[in-house]
Amino acid sequence: MTTFTIQDVRKTFTNGEVNEQVLNGINLSQQQGEITALVGASGSGKSTLLTIAAGLQRASGGQVIFEGKNMTDMTQEGIRKIRASQFGFIFQSSHLVPFLTVEDQLMLMLHVSETKMSKREQKEEVIKVLKLVGMDHRKDAYPASLSGGEKQRVAIGRAIIHKPKMLFADEPTASLDSKRSKDVMILIRNLTKEFNITTLLVTHDEEMLSYADHVITMKDGLIIY
Template sequence: MSLLTINGLEKTFKHGSTEEKILKGIDLDLSKGDMTALVGASGSGKSTLLTIAAGLQEATGGEIIFDSENLTALDDEQVREIRAKRFGFVFQQAHLVPFLTVQEQLELMLDTAELKWSKEERRQEIEDILEKVEMQHHRDSYPDSLSGGEKQRVAIARAVIHQPEILFADEPTASLDSKRSKEVMRLLTSLTKESSITVLMVTHDESALEYADYTVQMKDGLIEYPG
């Protein structure tokens, strides 16, 4: 069953009097619970496609249908609410808040998602996710005391703790060595599969592709189909 459908998506950037068309009519379906990897050379449009699908920037043309709702027809506040409550995000850098502990990072995400959970439900969810990402002994640690791999584990925990329906991952292993990359991908896959979270991931990491259900090759703003 399709959770997110992209129809004829276009994006044009203006540079003074000139225009550059980055996306040239993308069609893509993301099924519930599947991980789709976007690959292609730098400048092919991968990250632009991901950020538009995630509601982080506007398209020039086309539409994005999420759970039967046309995101491109909503106003900024409506899109922001969907992003906060129903989407999760993991980027190349962890982007943790420097003055918050690991536990406080997770509490902030729950506050942002405005979930109607009891105090006990929140506490238990935080305990569970910290154990799953093996960061329970770092709950009171600040980001500057964590390694790159530890920071990314916290970022993944933060991205899924509010139980989003779709997770957008932009180069989640790019800043890690090969060992840490595999650890992060195993963790990301296990947590999203466990909760049937749909994943759209941009990556240049070939080893990450073994975890994807589907791989989509992009070239010059289009999906490149075999043959």
């Protein structure tokens, strides 16, 4: 089933009197339960495309359609609600809250996503997800005591705790060594399949592409293959 469709998406940035065309008419569709990886040199437009797809910025033209809903026509509040309840995010940095424990990082995400679960159910779900990402034994730890790989595992748990339909990952392994990068990508792939999530991934690391179902190469704001 098609979860996500991008139709003729364009993006122009204005710098003084100069207009820079960053995306030049992108068309892309994604199926449920699959990972699509965006690759290309810096400046190719892949991160801009991801942020537009995720509703973090507006396109200059074209349409972004999620489960049949045209996000291009939505208000900022409508997009915010979709991001909070239906989308999950993983970035190069884990962006963990320094004064919250591992368990509380995930509890906070459940609060933001406005889950209907009771507090007891939330705690049970958090422990379940922490076990999935191999971090239940560190549930009371604070970010400062975690390794880079552990932080990213917590970030992945936080991204999927509310069972999102879409997962957006922007260079999730860039700050990790090769072994931890492999572990993180295996985890992302396994969770994508287990929860039937649609994942859009940006990466520079060619070794990570073997974990994707589809690889799309971008250059100068265009998909070239």
